[in-house]
Amino acid sequence: MTGGAVAVGPVLAVVLALLMIIAAGAGAAGRLGVSRAVVTASLRAVLQLAVVSLLIAAVVRSWWATAAFILLMVLVAAFTSARRVGSRRHARLVVLPIAAGALPVGALIVAAGTTPLTEIAVLPIAGILIGGAMTATSLSGRRALDELRDRHGEYEAALALGFLPRDAALEVCRPTAGQALVPALDQTRTVGLVTLPGAFVGVLLGGGSAVEAGATQLLVLVALLAVEAIAVAVTVELVAAGLLSRAAPQTR
Structure with missing residues (x-):
């Protein structure tokens, strides 16, 4: 050892x-x-x-190979999340919240110089962000679709009151879909008190100081909150628009 x-x-x-x-x-x-x-x-x-x-x-010896591996991560995440939400045929839609969350946040982290512009640094950060977006998309999509199924009467009541289909769907599914952020919120709230997450431990094992480990973990946790919040918001919009469903995708 x-x-x-x-x-x-x-x-x-x-x-x-x-x-x-x-x-x-x-x-x-x-x-x-x-x-x-x-x-x-x-x-x-x-x-x-x-x-x-x-x-x-x-x-990690080549930027082209690193970019190809990151693309593979996104595709696998999309197929995994699509299967959890409804069907793998939705992968082309589910890739939107995953990419919308992970790519701009990852680009900001690298562009700001908070992580070295090297393959060995960018690849694991990308994996963490894509994984977070995948989990948030799966959880929020499942919860939103479950709510629309179980509370369909409320959805139809909202339509009867004059709500547009999108607004009626959002009234039903948005609150519970937001619960997909609970794991990320709890992890951020209790970091250092309940858990010492992977980025913190990894920096320590790599010979970094405790301050460097704390800064790295803080960056990862807050970035994940941003990524997952974006992913949940986009997923809920896809569900409300009728594009993401357990039936054939359709536009209301």
Whole structure:
């Protein structure tokens, strides 16, 4: 083991297997219906990280390769979020909130010089922001569509009162869709008190000072709030416009 890094070896493999069994067992005991998903997600993570670990050294040697990898991240995030929201056919729409959140915020961070303009610095920042946008899009899209389905009577009542279709949909789905920001808000509120997130720990393990680690983590957390807020706002607009639905996309 080097510094605070995790030791790679048979013991790690056994611990990971035990953790996967515990997670799947807890899901089964609670009848949550996620046991199979826990196992498949864990196995996919092992395979994907193994491949990425082999590729990453080559990717960060070239801006073209780094840009291509970031594009791949966006596409995978869009397909993943589209499947969570409704159907993979929505990926071309779901990519909008993900890109609208992650790309301008990432560009601002780099343009301001708060992170070095190097492949090895830009790539992980992009991954963090895209991941946050993906999660916010998935959560807000699911909540908004669930609300429109469960409270369809209220939607029709708003129409009867003279609301435009978009405004009626927003009245129903906007409040609960905003709850997609709760995880990011809670993490930001409790950082340093409850958790020491990855960016903070990563800088410390890389030899940076505690002040540098804190500044890096603060940048990441506030950037994620911006990214996820944009993603949620765009997702809700897509739902309200009838473009993002669990039926064939259509314009009201």
